Amino acid sequence: MQRYFFSLLLTFCTLVCLAQPKVVAHRGYWTTEGSAQNSIASLQKAAEIGCWGSEFDVWMTADGIPVVFHDATIDGIRIEDTTYATLMNHRLQNGEFIPTLQQYLTEAKRLTNCRLIFEIKQHRNEKRDCRISELSVELVNMLGLADRTDYISFSKHVCKRIHELAPKAKVAYLNGELSPKEIKELGWTGIDYNTKVFDKHPDWPLEAKRLGLEVNVWTVDGEEALTHFAQMPGIDIITTNEPEKLIRMKK
Ligand code: MG
Secondary structure (H helix, E strand, O other), X not given: OHHHHHHHHHHHHHHHHHOOXXXXXXXXXXXXXXXXXXXXXXXXXXXXOOOOEEEEEEEXXXXXXXXXXXXXXXXXXXXXXXXHHHHOOOEOOOOOEOOEHHHHHHHHHHOOOOEEEEEEOOOOOHHHHHHXXXXXXXXXXXXXXXXXXXXXXXOHHHHHHHHHXXXXXXXXXXXXXXXXXXXXXXXXXXXXXXXXXXXXOOOHHHHHHHOOOEEEEEOOOOHHHHHHHHOOOOOOEEEEOOHHHHHHHHO
16 A cells, blocks of 8 residues: 555656756747847846846857857858958857857856756868867866756767767757667767657657657747646657747746
8 A cells, every 4th residue: 555655656746746847948048138149148037037048159260269159140141251350250149249159158157047958059060160179178078167067969970979078068960860779879868859859759758768858849939839738748858939938847
């Protein structure tokens, strides 16, 4: 009887935990006054509202400077082909300059309550993928942020290189075509997949959990979708453009 009670309690606790995914602000909390995607303000605002983590995207300029920005191009200019000095002619929607990774991480260090979900974009070739991975790990380590940083990428070269450089760091793959078993075999620590991937493979979240992987889903917006994924067993983290709404719903 006692054994039955404890097993019931364990199931209940597991369900409660599963129903409380952590909140990650997608490209920071940018859907609010004075913010912009991947701006320093978006990171500050994500921390301010109590997000568990804040996601951001990193490119490397032609002269090897890592910058925080989402798109491959800005005003028709390809970031990978542009010097950092040229990028300084452009502003984000809230008037900020495009932050260098160093500027962004320096501010992140000050905001001690927010985890960093660090996306390294897929660059033109393997060499650049590896170089940006090396620069990223170097900077994260130099600023003492290794314990607060999780890496994500669509690039297998990036995930592989990060795993080699920082074997203790969490590394999750974004592209969606690898099964939890394949991710586990590669030694990476999680799947961070689009909602459509989990619609197609509804068994993957729990399969990933059984293998000890972390499960993150993006980009989940709107109350219906947020409720759906918040209740899906096996989902650890929800990445959303509406972090404030999700935090409110969890209360
Ligand atoms: Mg991203």
